[in-house]
Amino acid sequence: MKSKTVYRLSAILNGLMIIASGVAVGTGTVNNAPNSTASLSAEEYWAVVVGCGDDVPAYRDAGSMYNVLTVASDNWNASNIRFLINESATKANIHDAIQWMANKASAEDTCLFYFSGHGDSIIDHSDDEADGLDESLTAFDDNIIDDELEGWMGEVKAQKVVAILEACHSGGVLTPFQICEVKELYALDGFAKDLEKANCLVLTGCQMNEKGAYVCNLKNGAFTYYIVQGLWGAADQDEDGSISVRELCDYSFPKIVEYREDTQHPLIWPDDNTANNFTLIQLKASIPKKIKVPADYRTIQKAVEAGMPGDVIEVSPGTYTENVIINKPLTISAPYGNSIIHAANSSFSCILVTVDNTTISGLTCQKGSHGIEFWRSCNNIIANNTVKNNDNNGILLEKSNNNRIINNDVSNKDNYNGIALDSSNNNEIRNNSANNNHYDGIVLLASDENIIANNTVKNNGNCGISIGLSYSNRIAGNDASNNANGSGIALADSNDNKIHNNIANYNHLHGIVLWTSDENIIANNMAKNNRNEGIYIKSSNNNRITGNDASNSDYYHGIALSQSDDNEIHNNIANYNRYCGIGLWTSDENIIANNTASRNDAGIYLQSSDNNRIYLNNFIANTVNVKSFSSTNSWDSSSEITYTYNGSRYTNYLGNYWDDYTGSDADGDGIGDTPHRITSDNDNYPLILHARNYFGDQIYLYPSPTPMPEQKTWHSVNTFTGTEGRTTPSFAIKGDTWRVKWLVKISSTFSFFYVHVYREGQTSELVDEWSWGGEEFHRDTKYIHAGNGSYYFSVIAMDIDEWELEVEDYY
Structure with missing residues (x-):
């Protein structure tokens, strides 16, 4: 599957590879692919990349930035970048590197200063700060005050200068007394405003009254992670092969804010048209290449970091103890099988994907928080994987749309859920096995217009398929049987879904259940031998229940409605249930037509249910055909119907077939001459024979059901x-x-x-x-x-x- 742009390449890095905390950093030259079409600008590009801190993320951040500049771009050359991390990132060395860049760069060139590390806000003693604070970056041996950095950057005479800063500006290390002294003076743009004086465009990871954060499962600061992901090509929204500062901000800033749950707000200064005209990276064009693990790279993560968008990473059999993070479009496949990703840290996912257009196939993922996780990631393929023994979900999609989850085995009691979608739309979940999970086989929360088809979701601890707050999904052709403590298919607060051609047998509670869910279609399902009801409708209105077999319920009913109005129940079979075939409790104005209820304790049961229309049903060999309490209903069609009986055509109102009706049919029209008594009601037009004798193969349905979508084969x-x-x-x-x-x-x-x-x-x-x-x-x-x-x-x-x-x- 190709990514949306043509910037992919099979790049060959000549020279030494620097490994910085697992980040591959190229220091040699880059040979352009033979068919590269990206044109190099006349100007040169110069950079100082710094990562300094007492923890991992600062130098990982710097390594990630260096890597994307030197591998993904046509315009950045490794020899034009000074790379300083930890002990080498002293204040003097940073100053020297910026001076080197100032001396090398001409007026038409582009210059970048990147810093990841600690940042402080301290009392301003020079009285040149409106907010009363000096901001600083923490080098290895000393602080760099904003006034100093302003002066250093002011020596760079290039027309285009940008600073990208992954650092706190909240004064987080100040004492409470100092915070109280200056808290009223906080400005939201302190450091950025100072650098703007030096004719420098500035991107900062957070505003001055906030802290940036290292995100453990991303192995980077959140700001740098999404900046780098954008630079790998995801930010190229106009697909012209280059990324401007404005495109980068528009792509990455919303993702950072959302990922950090609105606690971190990146800043661009000045926020004007300058960013539109500032090209930060020109993407290489290439033919995708194949990278082999472990032949080319020892770990999958190192292969990911070395790869270009569109590359194929082929994983040989073996066990790889790592947590893999993917931030560029890649295919990761295990064509020979038995390739196992065993999470190095069980608190994180075996595989985390945060970018679009990725394929994951043939892998076994185990012992992670989630097996395979997609966050805000679209147009991916997850196929033919085995996902087991994970603490939470086997496969998880969060805010991820238009993905295909196909032919995976997500079956193990140590997975909490098999496949889970959270706020994810237009996905296809097809031909998977999601059995024996601790809770649900497949679960959707606030996820719309998905297809869940031809999956096996059996023997789970709660439900086979559970759907909440979700709309317009199609659930078809699944086997949701034998689930231990819940139902085969359960919907809550979910409207306009189509549930058809499923098997939902032998579940602990219900075969299919709707809770506070309206305008759904439940059609042509088998919901037999369940403990409670085959189909249970609770506080749900305007649903259509048609063509189902809800028989052999062990304890209760075939089809039951409670506090549910304006539903259509027609053309169903409800036989051999412990209590009633069809039951209504406090449910009004429903249509119950052309159903067969036989060999139940009660064929149909009504309590406190009024104005229901019940006709063309067959009540046969029940202990009692009807029980009605505190209910007033109509037991015949609302209008005359044309039918054929014994070779003659008639038009009349039609009631129901009762095998205990004792009246006669003197005129031979198939309708009893006397009403059938039902407590306080009457069936005034009881049928003499089973309803099929009046229509042959043309079964009368009111109203006719919506055709079900054809199943793919x-x-x-x-x-x-x-x-x-x-x-x-x-x-x-x-x-x-x-x-x-x-x-x-x-x-x-x-x-x-x-x-x-x-x-x-x-x-x-x-x-x-x-x-x-x-x-x-x-x-x-x-x-x-x-x-x-x-x-x-x-x-x-x-x-x-x-x-x-x-x-x-x-x-």
Whole structure:
């Protein structure tokens, strides 16, 4: 899957690699990819990058900044950057580095000063600060006062100068007495305003009355993390291959504020058009390359840090004890299986993804807080992974949209939930196994317009599928059975969802339950052998319950409504339940039509329920066909209906079929001549025979149900075979997902099999690739998530006895 821009490259870093706290930092030159189209500006780019502190994040921050400048860009050269961390970041060395930059840079050049470390606010003794405070950065051996930094930066005569500061400006280290003395004088732009005097554009991690923060699971300061993620290309909103300071701020600042829960507010000064015209990075263009772990890099995280957006990281079998953080679009796959990420720190996720357009496939993720976590991350693919033994969720999406979670096994009692979505919309959760989790198999909270289809969610501690505060989701074709303490499928405070063609049997409470949820459709589900009810509707209105089998409930009812009005219950089967087939408690103005309730204690039960319309139902072999208490209802159709009985057509009102009705039908129209008595009500038009005898195969439904969306299935497209040489077979795809079942038989140690997949167009687009040169025989399946269109393979085979590519389309 390609990222949205074309800045990816297979960059080759020549020279020494500096490793700073696990961050790969290139110090050599960068060879541009042969097809690079980015044009270098006439000016040169100079930088001083500093990380200084008594903890890890400062020099990790500096390493991350250095890495993105030297690897991702066309305009930053490692020889034009001074990199100072910890002991080398003395006040004198920082001053010398800024002077070096001032001496090197000409007027048309661009200069950057980056600092990560501690920051203080101290009493101003020179009376030149309106807020009464001098701000300072903490070097390794001394403080750098804002007036000093202003003077140093003022010596830089380049037209474009920017300072990026990851430091506190809140006076956090002042004593309470000093804070009380100056608290009324706090300004929100102290340090930035001083540097602006030096003709310097300034980005700071927080305002003066706030603290910046190191975020443990990001392994960086929050400010630097999202600045760097933006520089890797995510901030290129206009997709022109370059990132301005304004684009960087617009992308990263809202993410920082949200991630820090509104306690940290980055600042840009001056906040004017200058930032629009200031290009900070020009992104390299390249063809994606493959990085192998551990052959190329010992850990997955080091491969991530060394990779360019669009690269494929191939993980060989083995156990990798680490927590992986992904902030650029990559594919991380384990094509050979048995590649295990065992969380080094169980408080954090095995994999955390915070950027769009990433693919995670074939991995086993275990012993983390979450197995795979996506935060504000869209258009990703999570496929064919095994996620187990994690403290919280197996797979978690937070504020992440348009993702595909496909063919994963998220089944283990040590996962709290299997798959969880929080405030995440338009995702597809399909063909997963989410069984035996401690609480729910799949859970949605405040998440809309998702598809949950063809999953197995069984034997979980609470519910198979649990949905709260969520709208317009489709839950189809799932098996949500045998869940221990809850229901198969449960909705609360959730409207306009479609629940169809699911199996929800043998659950501890209900097969399917709605709580305070309106305008949902529950259709064509099997909800049998549940402990309480097959389908339970509580305080929920305007729902449609149609075509379901809610039979064999152990303790209670087939279909039950409590305090629920204006629902439609039709064309259901509710047989062999302990108490009633269909029951209403304090539920008014519902339509109950064309249901069959047989061999229950009561066919239908009503208590304190009025103005319901009940007709064309079949009540057969129940202990009592009807029980009605404090209820007044209508037991026939509201209008005349045309029907066929014994070969003749009639038009009349129609009631229900009661197998205990003893009246006669003298005129032979299929309607009893005398009413069927129901406590204080009457069925004035009782049917003589089962309702099917009046309509044949045309079962009358009131009103007709909304057609259910068709379920997708796999369709064979073509099978291509060959032996030696190169071939380019073409084919067409209809759906948005397809797969290639491939096998290869090789004949020697020199054999090689290589497949590229291209989308046809004015220019061919590479959408996937894989190769094989290992075992004598190999069979695998490759899932490709690209839209409908025309495609072709480019197959190169050397010393191959046989190969086969079987293409199947999913629509």
